[in-house]
Amino acid sequence: MNIFSYFKRKGIDTVDASFYTQIRKWISWYNANVRNFSTYKVYTGRGTSQKCERKSMGMAKKLSEDIADLLLNERVQITLDDEATNEYVQDVLKHNHFLVLGNDYQERKAYTGTVAYVPYMYDTVVNEEGEVVSGKIGINYVDAPNIYPVSWNNGDVRECIFLFPHTVNRKKYVQVQSHLIGNGEYVIENTVLESMSGSQEGKELREEEWRVLKPFQNMAKEIHTDSLEPQFVIDRLNITNNADADNPMGVAIFANALDVLKKLDIEFDSYCNEFLLGRKRIFVAPEMLTDDEGHMVFDPEEAIFYSLPEDYDKSKEGLIKEVDMQLRAEAHSKAINDDLNYLSLKCGFGTRRYQFEAAGVKTATEIISENSDMYRMIKKHEIILEDVLNRLIRIIIRMGIVLGQALNPDADITIDFDDSIIEDKETERKQDLQDVSIGVMSLEEYRAKWYGETVEQARENLPEQNQVME
Known part of the structure; x- marks a missing residue:
């Protein structure tokens, strides 16, 4: 339309x-x-x-x-x-x-x-x-x-x-x-x-x-x-x-x-074809394909066996000729990894976000520093x-x-994004606890930060002081 x-x-x-x-x-x-x-x-x-x-x-x-x-x-x-x-x-x-x-x-x-x-x-x-x-x-x-x-x-x-x-x-x-x-x-x-x-x-x-x-x-x-x-x-x-x-x-x-996506798919398609076209093949003389009664000796569905031509010189090459092509797996893998790094960089994830291995594409999960490309992105x-x-x-x-609800149009909104993949939250939380213990950070500030509350809500939700001391 x-x-x-x-x-x-x-x-x-x-x-x-x-x-x-x-x-x-x-x-x-x-x-x-x-x-x-x-x-x-x-x-x-x-x-x-x-x-x-x-x-x-x-x-x-x-x-x-x-x-x-x-x-x-x-x-x-x-x-x-x-x-x-x-x-x-x-x-x-x-x-x-x-x-x-x-x-x-x-x-x-x-x-x-x-x-x-x-x-x-x-x-x-x-x-x-x-x-x-x-x-x-x-x-x-x-x-x-x-x-x-x-x-x-x-x-x-x-x-x-x-x-x-x-x-x-x-x-x-x-x-x-x-x-x-x-x-x-x-x-x-x-x-x-x-x-x-x-x-x-x-x-x-x-x-x-x-x-x-x-x-x-x-x-x-x-x-x-x-x-x-x-x-x-x-x-x-x-x-x-x-x-x-x-x-x-x-x-x-x-x-x-x-262009990087296109190049990656070309390389990956070539990588797949490398194994498809480079698989092992065995060529045998025509007389070896059937027995004395004319029955097939090899499974006709098996794609590994092929017939040699009738005029094939058996005296030089023998009745069976094996063809085992060399695979360029390492070259393909390197090309794909290089372009994965370039793709990751172009899209803001920095380098080494993705790695191509035998099991497929692996995503890095390590903690990312605040000065990294991915953090800023x-x-x-x-x-x-x-x-x-x-x-x-x-x-x-x-x-x-x-709709008739008694709501506050000026309520403060706090949005806490999940940065646990980017920042080492456990280390940061321990540091904040140390700051609370020495009086650099207040309890309500700590609670507001780590419990997703406003400072006012955190102050109201704090336990009694004697319970805190205990």
Whole structure:
């Protein structure tokens, strides 16, 4: 479906369509199914070519998994200093499986460059005055192919359109949700397109048409938020977009390392072919293939035995000729390791993050120093992610207040990222205990740091002083 034709007809400007071609290319590397590369032809020498599938190391997938696990995992702690607000936010995140889907979408962010989180209200109850008195908060997760910025300033997306694909009775539909500013507030509009094949523009359905479809029965056509605060958050990697400098979308973690990924797959495919083509073969005289009664002596399914030609000179070479090709395993292994180091460096992990051994690709797990490339890379990406999480939580709080919850909109938010892989936490904790013992660090500071609490919460949760002394 050509969504850009629909945008043009509606007078909507967004990111250039060519950038979404780049996104599809990054996705193809993630899926190890790259056009004009993953399959190739080999000339057979008889006027024909044989189609071959190139073996892949899948390093685009591995890179995306690793950065996602380093940025957002089960050890990341989000804490608010207001107890009621904290409990409400945690409940919303839990019911929306944020830690699971959040990690999933960090991986999607890594290979597409951009994701978005779009909170919404459902199961709302409205009183006679038209005021919302109760309801629930859900979170829609969106990846780059379905995100279309409309306006932005200094990279901050102010207006955006999101697509949500659905399938009903084997027909494909797309919910188009626009978040645009009008008359001093954000207005959220929903419409539905019936997907058309190829480059055709999708057919826009009337409201009475999409109301009968199950996924859209309770969907509001238009929502007035009475607020100039956006009800969506755009999340991207902290890498400058050199594919399109004026574009607020992000780029894949391996966007500038495609040549290295290509070279790695060529080397790995050659390595596999080395064992396939270089396997041991035994050529035998034709008369040795059958017994006196014409029965096959060797298993015809066994690919190790081949027949010598009839005019073969047996007096010089004998009845059996063994061919055992020398494998270039060491040369291939060195080439792959060299490029793994280069790939790791290009993507911010420093060198020697990955090692190619007999068992496959091994990931280094040693403690990483604070002056390493990987440490600085993760801290750089955490700058944007921390801001994204703060914005998401603020949206949840505002929506909770609309739903009648007594929440504190100014509650302090503390986000503790899991740096246990980067830093030696055990050593750091012992040092902090020493600082507490000599009075350099207070007990509430220690507790706030290691228990994911604010200083005020830590002070309230400290045991009685006599218990501490005991």
